[in-house]
Amino acid sequence: MSTYSIQNENLLDSDTRKALAGRIEVLDKVKALVLLPQINLVTLTQIADYYGVPYDTVKSCFTRNRSEIEGDGAKKYTPADVKDWKLQDAPSKGFRGRVEYDLGNGVTLSVPNGGVLLFSKRAVLRIGMLLQGSEVAQEVRTQLLNIFDQSSEEQRLADLELEQELYMKYARAALDGTKEELLEAAKEAFDFKNRHIAALQKENKVLAGEIMTWTDRACVNRAVRYMAGLAHLSIGRVWNELYAELRYKHGMGLSQRGPAPFIQHVREDEWAKVQQTVVSMCYQYGLDAGPVMEAAKIK
Secondary structure: OOOOOHHHOOOOOHHHHHHHOOOOHHHHHHOOOOOOOOOOOEEHHHHHHHHOOOHHHHHHHHHHOHHHHHOOOEEEEOHHHHHHOOOOOOOEEEEOOEEEEEEEOOEEEEEEOOOEEEEOHHHHHHHHHHOOOOHHHHHHHHHHHHHHHHHHHHHHHHHHHHHHHHHHHHHHHHHHOOHHHHHHHHHHHHHHHHHHHHHHHHHHHHHOOOOOOOOOHHHHHHHHHHHHHHHOOOHHHHHHHHHHHHHHHHOOOHHHOOOOOHHHHOOHHHHHHHHHHHHHHHHHOOOOHHHHHHHOOOO
């Protein structure tokens, strides 16, 4: 595994986290995650060990994103809750302020009277999408983005197959079909073509500077991350090339305006130039700008 760099956190935006929240198989692909026997949950300490960071780092991540992580299966369990599980052959001992359960294989679970936080595998994955400063979490996100990119490529291939199928249907209807079948096939092919024309028109408007809604720097973050993934480049390199294009082609020396992240120094009247530059870079990388704009949430 490569040396970890805090500059390449590659954090996932909320929409991508929602789309990939169920891909828990990625965790064991990156590193074996040992669950507590019988209950198939983990503690914060186990999560910290898995991601190779201090306990307080994981705790802070959970505190900042509590509602999101709880939605994936994080909860505080009291001794009464654990007792209700009726764990099979799990002896317990009462101590002052806590109950300790023997889960077998030398594993114990200590449950204070105030409760213990336990997390599902899905919640562990969610933490990996949000956790900074962990090489393991970075690798988890890389694997998730590979899945995301593969899904996008599969969709592109599916569109090509659908296009061929529609035109074949039209050709068959023109040769042997009824008038109604020909009209139906023509309409389906026409609707499909118009959908792609609309996407191209959006790209052309961006290049012409006619779309002025991209005013959130998070949109640029998404576009840069997506371009980097599709072009198999580092995110840092794409950022550097974006800043260089803005500086030398549009006279926008963002690094001279203030501290990083430099994208925060883009003025309101300059966003159209940022959009044009992103689309131009897509063409330079040999990418379709449409999916990148969709990923960036250009409205």
